[in-house]
Every structure is written in C-alpha cells, then in structure tokens.
Amino acid sequence: MLSRQLALPRLAVRSIQTSAAANSGHHIEHWWGPEKAAGRELVGFGSNGDNTYQDRIDYWYPAIRFRKEDDVSRPLREKEKGDWKNLSLEDKKILYRYSFRQTLSEFEAPRGYWKPITAGVMAIISLATFYAIFLHVYVYPPLPPTFQNEYKEAVIDKMLTLEKGQFLGPAAHFDYEKKQWK
Incomplete structure (x- = not known):
C-alpha cells in the first residue's frame, strides 16, 4: 500500500x-x-x-x-x-x-492542525450568530403592522369588495355568492 x-x-x-x-x-x-x-x-x-x-x-x-x-x-x-x-x-x-x-x-503522523482551524471557524460562526442576534434585538425596528395576518386579511377583503366582478387578480378566484375561495 x-x-x-x-x-x-x-x-x-x-x-x-x-x-x-x-x-x-x-x-x-x-x-x-x-x-x-x-x-x-x-x-x-x-x-x-x-x-x-x-x-x-x-x-x-x-x-x-x-x-x-x-x-x-x-x-x-x-x-x-x-x-x-x-x-x-x-x-x-x-x-x-x-x-x-x-x-x-x-x-x-497526523499533525492535529484541524483542531485550531475548527476552533477558529466555530468562533467566527458564534460571533456572527451573536452579532445577528444583537442586530435583531437592538438595531432593527419592530415589524410594521402591514406584516400582521389581520392586516393582510383586511387588505384582501378590501380588494375583493372594490374589485367585484373583475376577471383578473384575487377577485377572479373568489366566489361572491358562497363567500369563499373557488
């Protein structure tokens, strides 16, 4: 060998x-x-x-x-x-x-160089993770109200009301008689 x-x-x-x-x-x-x-x-x-x-x-x-x-x-x-x-x-x-x-x-014989390299990579990954958490908690503002599900549902209801009878967009996929999606 x-x-x-x-x-x-x-x-x-x-x-x-x-x-x-x-x-x-x-x-x-x-x-x-x-x-x-x-x-x-x-x-x-x-x-x-x-x-x-x-x-x-x-x-x-x-x-x-x-x-x-x-x-x-x-x-x-x-x-x-x-x-x-x-x-x-x-x-x-x-x-x-x-x-x-x-x-x-x-x-x-193996030298064991992989150990400090792995430790360095893990340290960099952990620092990046802590930095991302810091940014999420302290730097970025809270999500706007337009990201909430209630707001999205209200917008779709308004679109359906205003676009009744259109053949494009969300109104084309909604059944107005049964009040449900097709």
Whole structure:
C-alpha cells in the first residue's frame, strides 16, 4: 500500500532551506540559513541540486545531514565505516538522528492542525450568530403592522369588495355568492 502523501508529493515536503534568505519577516518553522548549514556534511545531490535539508516522502535522501558533527557523532562515524554488526541499536539510532530529522512514521503522523482551524471557524460562526442576534434585538425596528395576518386579511377583503366582478387578480378566484375561495 502506498503512503498517503505519494498522491500529492508537493504537500509531503517539509524542508529546511539553506540556500535562500528568509527576510520576509514571517516565522518559518524549519528554515536554516546558509550560516546554520555550515559544518554539516554534504552527502548528496538532493532533490534539485541545492544544499537544502528536506524530509520528503517522494525523495528520501537530503543533500546535507540534519545535524553538525560533534563529539558524540565523530566516534560513531568512524565506527560506522567498519562492520555494522559492531554497532549497537542505540548507536544506529543516534547515527540516524544525526542524518535525518524524523522517521517515516513520525513524518506521516497526523499533525492535529484541524483542531485550531475548527476552533477558529466555530468562533467566527458564534460571533456572527451573536452579532445577528444583537442586530435583531437592538438595531432593527419592530415589524410594521402591514406584516400582521389581520392586516393582510383586511387588505384582501378590501380588494375583493372594490374589485367585484373583475376577471383578473384575487377577485377572479373568489366566489361572491358562497363567500369563499373557488
């Protein structure tokens, strides 16, 4: 079974840019400028040839490692060049975390962004409802008397009286002998 992000690979890209500047003033969660990419090992071409770290479902191998090499990873990198049977499970996990930001299961896990979006939509709907109630109670005048049923019936009776014998309008649908509608 294919991953759910393979259908829309552009939505499955969470990248850390290292070649472009972020001077827009907006907070980008995983953006690294060129100064932060310094010291990271260049391990490949990447998806498009620039020095970016990207967690992507359709292109698994980033151009640079996720973390800089330090005192913890240096001996493990030397040990990695030998037989991998000599590496413990913890050593392999540490090496993985130095190369990649997250695992495939972490990458595909739901983020829960729908919760604040739903809360915002519900808040807007409730504010609009309270505003409409406020307008109905305090701003709009009461309905004029012409909207009352008694007034409408009186108007129809007056029309029937004045238009007796006409073949158009309400008078054409009223039986004057039986005093009821046809």
